[in-house]
Amino acid sequence: MLKGLGNSLAARQAARAVLAACIIGLFLSGLEVAWATWRERGKASELVEQMLDLMEGSAAAAAWNVDEALAQQIGNSALSIGAIAGIEIRISDDQPLWAHHRALPASTAGNSTIGRLVFGDLARGTRILYRPQDDGREKPPIGLLRIDLDMALVSADYIAFVGSSLLGGLVRNILLGLMLTWVFHRFLTRPLVELEQAVAGIDPDNPRDTRVTVPPGHERDELGRLTQRINETLDKLDESQGQLRQLATRDPLTELPNRALLLERLEHALSRARRTKRGLAVLFLDLDRFKHVNDSLGHDMGDRMLQGIAQRLAETLRHSDTVGRLGGDEFLVLVEEVREPKEAIQVADRILATLARPLDLDGHQLHPSASIGISLWPSDGQDARQILRCADVAMYAAKAAGTGCWRMFSAEMSEQAMSRLRTEARLRAAELRGEFELFYQPKMDPRSLLLRGAEALLRWKTDEGYVAPGDFIPVAEETGLIGPIGDWVLGEACRQAAAWRRQHGDLPVAINVSPRQLADADFPNRVRVALAKSGLPAHLLTLEITETVAMTAATGDFAMLRVLRDIGVGMAIDDFGTGYSSLSHLRRIPLTVLKIDRGFMQTVPHDVAIPATILELGQRLGLEIVAEGVETEPQRDWLCDMGCQTIQGFLISRPLPAAEFEDRFLVERARAAG
Structure with a gap:
């Protein structure tokens, strides 16, 4: 308690x-005491001079006549005055005529001490x-008159005044201090305490709802201005918290x-579903070909497309449903009070139909679509993590x-997802284990069947055998592993082609390049390093890209391809x-x-319209x-x-x-040449 009192502003x-x-x-x-001392010393000095003036004539007569009786009579008369404690009449310094000192009571010793301290030089x-003369004093002197004052009596009034002054001043000062304390408490400390209590009662989550009231009577002073600043700070805090909430939740x-x-x-929807025993559906949306829009039209246009799709989704759903953006081109929809799976399917169909409407952005007609995964509570999981994972699968x-389609979650999908995760985990260690290798497919002149080159194709051999490229290449693309895998293919193909060149002569080799590799600004440097390290001439290496990737590069005026x-x-x-080529871009x-897709060759020689067109275009x-x-x-x-060359x-x-x-x-080519 004492510690708290010591920390109190009021105390x-x-x-x-x-x-x-x-x-x-x-x-x-002190000023009063100094003035009283000066006044009492003046009175004491005046008393001494008056007594000496009164006794001087009679004492001089007694000393001239050496009249001891007269001297005694004079002394007794002087001693009858209370302020005189002693008197001496001397004929010379060593020859007294008459002297007497009155004994002082012991009770006045203290006053005498104080009196000697203050009036010591006047005691x-x-x-x-x-010798008495009509015409005044003349030397030589005939005696000496000496009187001693009673210091206790002389200083009694002084001591009483000083004591009462100090005691009265102390009481007055304490009363004044207490009065000032009350004034400070009433007009400063108490309003500050009220202000502190008001600030302590502010709700930190909703500061704007709690206003601090200006203490009465302080509207225009510092306390009033402090209160106003606190309220202004609360407004700014509420505004900042609103912005933070917006950033944190939107x-x-x-x-x-x-x-x-x-x-x-x-989580809240699951809690309500458990209480009401009503179903819950989670729809996981991923936009189709959104990356193509971003790459071909720019990120600003991609952002506007996302905004348009978000608006469509919000307008399509019920107020009780929730739609949000997970990030990138992924959205999530929560549909509550689902009684049957077909209700979730109806919502998915409605979303797909809404998204299928053309979206006009600055003259660009976009046709959005999405792939939707649907999971249900409680059949597909009991907690939020399980429900989301199932919808993602x-x-x-x-x-x-x-x-532009949807799928309901099933147990088989979960097995496929686990298989995909296992593939990803094994794929990350495949290079370290030396499980990658390149197969080579020959390219020949259709007339002479002479070897014109080879295409290097990636294969993955595990303990269980070879993994089909269609099973691991998409996983590598999605996880970003295609970058380091592609670098390995580039280096190994250059090394092998250089080794064959030293033994068998030049053999052009082609490798496939992924979109992620082309998007890397450092990719040309890695090509240079692979060529230099292997010693393979650049003209013996061909980089194959898909038609869609080539058109994506058009946004940068094919700068990467030119490098x-x-x-x-x-x-x-x-x-x-098979892609979206523009003939103007192709030039x-x-x-x-230019490679003709195998799908077009399947109809040859019965239907040759498209292959013939491609051949003529390439030749021109x-x-x-x-x-x-x-x-x-x-x-x-x-x-x-x-006239096809290869x-x-x-x-x-x-x-x-x-x-x-x-x-x-x-080897066969070498034998034929030999």
Whole structure:
């Protein structure tokens, strides 16, 4: 309690007030004492002079006549005055005529001590006696008159005054301090305490709802201004908290609930579902081909597309439903009070129909679509984490089935998702284990069947055997592992081609390049390093990209492709005719090779319209034409007739390991040449 009192502003202020009052009072009392001392000393000095004046004539007569009786009579008369404590009449310093000192009571010893301290220099008065003359005093002197004052009596009034003054001043100072303390408490400390209590009662989550009231009578002073500043700070705090809540719970681009708020609402929805025994559906949306929009039209247009889709989703759903953005091109929809799975399906169909309407952005007609995965509570999981994971798995199943569709979660999907995770984990360690290898498929002249080159194709061999490229390449693309895997393919293909060149002569080799590799600004440097490290001339390496990736590069005016072409490597468009090529762009791409997709070759020689068009287009552009998927002699014969320079397919050979490819084609080529 004492510690708390010591920390109290009121207690400290009271102590300061009392101390200040005492110091001021002591100073004033000191002035009064000094004035009283000066006054009493004057009175004592005047008394001594008066007594000496009264006794001087008679004492001089007694000393002249050496009249001891007269001296005694004079002395007794003087001693009858209370202020005189002793008297001496001397004829000389060593010859007294008469002297007497009155004994002082012991009770006055204290006063005598104080009196001697204050009036010590005035306690004895001395006057030289001269022979009485009508014309005044003349030397030589005839005696000495000396009187001693009673210091206790002389200083009694002084001591009483000083004591009463100091005591009165002390009482006055204490009363003044207490009065100042009350004034400070009433007009300063108490309003501050009320202000403190008001501030302590502020709700930190809703500061604007609690206003601090200005203490009465302080509207215009410092306390009033302090209160006003506190309220202004509360307003700014509320505004800042609102902005922080917006940033913490809302997606800044679409203003939809973000991942954190979605998870919180999902937990609340699950709690309500458990209480009401009503179902809950979670719809996981992933936009189709959104990356293509971003790459081809720019990120600003992509952002506007996301805003338009967010607005459509918000308008499509009920007020009781929740839609939010998880990030990127992923959205989440919570549908409560679902009695049957078909209700969730109806919501998914309604969303797909809404998104399918064309979206006009600055003259660009976009046709959005989404893949939707649906999971249900309680059948697909009991907690938010399970429900979300199941919806995510179902969404990937919908995306695998094609664009613009939905899939309900099933146990089989979970097994597929686990398999995909195992593939990803094993894929990360495949290079360290040396499980990757390159197979080579020959490219030949369709007329002479002479070897013109080879395409390097990645294979993954595990303890269980080879993993199909279609099973691990998409996983590598989605996880970003395609970057380091692609670098390994680049280095290994250059190394092998350089080794074959030293033994068998030049052999052009082509490798496939992923979109992630082309998006990396450092990719040209890695191509240079691979060529330099292996010693392979640049013109013997061809980089194959898909038609869609080539068109994506158009946004940068094919700058990356031009840098690669400047290195000296060849550039090929793979699977031409399956993407979204623009003929105007095709003229600007720094190409050397155009490949006809194997899907178009399947109809040859019965339906040749598209392959013939591609062949004629490539020839007019001065490009080498490579026909993929050639499997029959009629196909080869037709390509010979059309002037196709290179064929590739199972008619010639399947992709082969490097050693087998070398024995079958390179060694044979050397023998034929020999």
